[in-house]
Amino acid sequence: MIDASLPPEGVRRTIDAVWKMESAKIVAGLTRMVRDVGLAEELAQDALVSALEQWPESGVPDNPGAWLMAIAKRRAVDHIRRSARLERKHEQIAYELEQRPPDGEPDDVLRLMFLSCHPVLPTEERVALTLRLLGGLTAAEIARAFLAVEPVIVQRIASAKRTLAEAEVPFELPDGAELTERLSSVLDVIYLIFNEGYSATSGDDLMRPELCLEALRLGRLLAELAPHEAEVHGLVALMELQESRSAARTGPSGEPVQLHEQNRGRWDRLLIRRGFTAMLRAREAGGPPGPYMLQAAIAVCHAQAATAADTDWPRIASLYETLSRLLPTPVVRLNHAVALGMAYGPVAGLAVADSLTGDPALRDYHLLPSVRGDLLLRLGRREEARREFLRAASLTGNDAERAFLRRRADGIPAPKAPTFTLWQAARDFLARDDLDGGTARSYGQTLRRLRLSLGDELPLDSLTADQVAHVFRTAWGEAAAATWNRHRSAVRSFCTWASLDDLAAGLDRRTVTPARTETIDAARLDALWNLPDVPLRELTLWRLLHESAAGVTTVLSLNVEDLDLDDRRARAGGGWVSWRSGTARLLPRLLAGRARGPLFLADRRPGPARTPAPADLCPETGRGRLSYERAEYLFKRATILLDPAGHGYTLRQLKPRG
Amino acid sequence: MRYLMTTKATDTDAPDETLYAEMAKFVEELTAAGVLLATGGLEAGGVRVASSGDTITVTDGPFTEAKEAVAGFALVEVRSKEEAIEVTRRFRKIVGDGESVIQQVFGP
Structure with a gap:
């Protein structure tokens, strides 16, 4: 028994600590019993409430976890009895449950992890539910860690x-192939939690250590539960090794310190050793290394180097090469370039970095010019390097990083003879008073993109048609012809003004095809009406759009009170929307007795942050009006397999031809 | 946050089989939960190194105040002091009479 003189606040904190240690096991055991994770959590919460009521009086029991489980199990048995009082079968289940020992099966917690990271859930719900069920965190604690408000987290957990x-x-x-896929979802959720803590994408702190700790804890737990999965140990190794550097990652005033400049004496040797051990277990588990093992292997290389200069860069470069085949993200490829530059010199690194400049995903990624600047500087191409650092500074959103990049640029002397730069030219070109507002804005967009992609300090006389064409392909290669042509004429006008050669020489004028909405052909329409599992609301909306040929906005704005079911028409604005038998069959079911409010309702009530106009709220259910965006999204998703182009159709395409 | 739990020596009989088994299970559970980072037993006595001015004195044990000596340690990673207490409470339940001290670890 704990000291009976402990103040209630102390007992409450003890209960909280016990709860965090035991809740995953309790919720998992209950889920196995009642087969409903939501109900299981409610029952577990009931047990927690009992503890809060009784422990301050009776003291904390010797085995608090077993106490909580026993209470929760009793509630579960009661619940099953109550919900099916007359069914003998349930009575039998309840009896058997009562006889079973309260301990759960060892795999229950693992099952719970798979459940809370299930692919049917959106990522942010997986994260919230995992922290809630496996970490025992309250919604308020999760909200604080993610800088969100509590109702948002409550909503996410409920929706999940x-x-x-x-x-x-x-x-x-x-099992089998599904196991690999589901496991990688669990790993991704854990690593996402870790990264949210490690690289704090928002907020003042560069790190939120409690999230890192929670992720590490989940990872270590998973490693014990699924000891034969190499990637699990790979992830644990990766997190232990990254976490080992956490104290060295920030300087005295909270600024980031890059890996090669970190004081390695501040790395946590204990975590490094744990990382190495996890890596050994990963290798023992066998199989070809997956993305987490490869990233961990890279972290191992860094951890093994006594100084930055001792780093085994050839090995890191080859690991990145393998990784970039499994996970060809732009960031991995950029890191590959860095490693190549360190291992085999700047020429090798620059070759890969240059190949990335045409990737639209990296268009505004500040680390690309920063890495290129580094490599260019090592090659002695100082002026190009300086411009790349300045460009990187203009692209980053982080103040500390911008200051760092500016310092790097300032460390390289600017050319003596002042040159007329792209930035000055753009400024003067746009400041002319013969441009009207709209044109100036439009030209401004074009020039802004050129400046961001090529750098403000690029001497105007060195600008080539090839460079312009490269920027155009990266930025607007996929854009509509009209957009491309608009930017093209901006460049042409700029050239005329600046008396330059035609910089648009590499840009073909594109043929604009008049925007025409392709309707859906009869065979596909027929397939559409027979799609399985389409919710009633969607089916009614689609039918109505097709039969009435009315605009999407008009149809979504219909209210129940405007409908004239007998005459198959509804008043809309100044006119009428009318339909035929297909819609007429569906409408009464959709209405289900409603007399007023929006005809098409959203799935949920609007959150507290957004309050729609009263006309857009159903007075009976409190739900809002279905939005165009949501309706369009659902239609696209439902028709993605019907559309030969594979994009899915838009609602406007439901309008019949003619 | 990390806590170091140190346990003082007791002059009770050598631990029996049951205690060993229970301890092994306890250590396994804590490791699985990601709580236990390191643990170990310490030799009795040891070597004392003292400094005074420029003089360093090295003395071999055993020392007279054996009851105050630390016999074992566990480094745990927990979310709160209460969790550290809870872990220690469970440990004390297994080992019986005696005393442990928990202190938060700062750094590295």
């Missing part, structure tokens, strides 16, 4: 539980 129940996701361990 609802989705799991509706999809009837079983409380089972996946």
Whole structure:
């Protein structure tokens, strides 16, 4: 028994600590019993409430976890009895449950992890539910860690539980091919939690250590539960090794310190050793290394180097090469370039970095010019390097980083003879008083893109048609012909003004095809009406759009009170929307007795942050009007397989031809 | 946050089989939960190194105040002091009479 003189606040904190240590096991055990994670959590919460009521009086029991589990189990048995009082079968289940020892099965917690990271849930719901069920965190604690407000997290958790129940996701361990896929979802969720803590994308702190710790804890737990999965140990190794550097990652005033400048004496040797051990276990588990193992292997190389100069860069470069085949993200490829530059010299690195400049995904990624600047500087191409650092500074959103990049640029002397730069030319060109506002804005967009991609300090006389063409392909290669042509004429006008050669020489004028909405052909329409599992609301909306040929906005703005079901028409604005038998069959079911309010309702009530106009709220259910964006999204998603182009159709395409 | 739990020596009989088994299970559980980072037992006595001015004195144990000596340690990573206390409470339940001290670890 704990000291009985402990103040209630002390007991409450003890209960909180016990809860965080035990809740995953309790919720997992209950989920196996009642087969509904939402209900299981409610029952577990009931047990927690009992503890809060009783422990301040009775003291903390000797085995608090077993106490909580026993109470929760009793509630579960009661619940099953109550919900099916007359069914003998349930009575039997309840009896058997009562006889079973309160301890859960060892795999229950693992099952719970698979459940809370199930692919049927959106990522942010997986994260919230995992922290809630496996970490035992309250919604308020999760909200604080993610700088969100509590109702948003509550909503996410509720929605996740609802989705799991509706999809009837079983409380089972996946096997075979499914296991790999589901496991990688669990790993991704854990690493996402870790990264949110490690690289704090928002907020003042560069790190939120409690999230890192929670992720590490989940990872270590998973490693014990699934000891034969190499990638699990790979992820744990990666996190232990990254976390080992956390104290050295920030300087005295909170500024980031780059890996090669970190004081390695401040690296946590204990975590490094744990990382190495996890890596050994990953290798023992066998199989070809996956993305987490490869990233961990790279972290191992850094951890093994006594000084930055001792780093085994050839090995890191080859690991990045393998990784970039599994995970060809722009960031991985850029890191590959860095490693090549360190291992084999700047020429090798620059070759890969240059190949990335045409990638639209990296168009505004500040680390690309920063890395290029580095490599150019080592090659002695100082003026190009200086411009790349300045360009990187103009692209970053982080103040500390911008200051750092500016310092690097300032360290390189600017050319003596003042040159007329792209930035000055753009400024003077746009300041002319013969440009009207719209044109100036439009030209401004074009020149802004050129400046961001080529650098403000580029001497105007060195600008080539090839460079312009490269920027155009990266930025607007996929854009509509009209957009391309607009930017093209801006460049042409700029050239005339600056008496330059035609910089648009590499840019073909594109043929604009008049925007025409292709309607959906009869065979596909027929397939559409027979799609399985289409919700009633969507089916009604689509039918109505097709039969009435009315605009999407008009149809979505219809209210129940405007409908004239007998005459198959509704008043809309100044006119009428009318329909035929297909819609007429569906409408009464959709209405389900409603007399007023929007005809097409959103799935949920609007959140507290957005309050729609009263006309857009259903007075009976409190739900808002279905938005165009949502309706369009659902239609696109539903028709993605019907559309030969694979994009999915738009609602406007439902309008019949002619 | 990290806590170091140190346990003082007791002059009770040598631990029996049951205690060993229970301890092994306890250590395994804590490791699985990601709580236990390191643990170990310490030799009795040891070597004392003292400095005074420029003089360093090295003395071999055992020392007279054996009861105050630390016999074992566990480094745990927990979310709160209460969690550290809870872990220590469970440990004390297994080992019986005696005393442990928990202190938060700062750094590195």
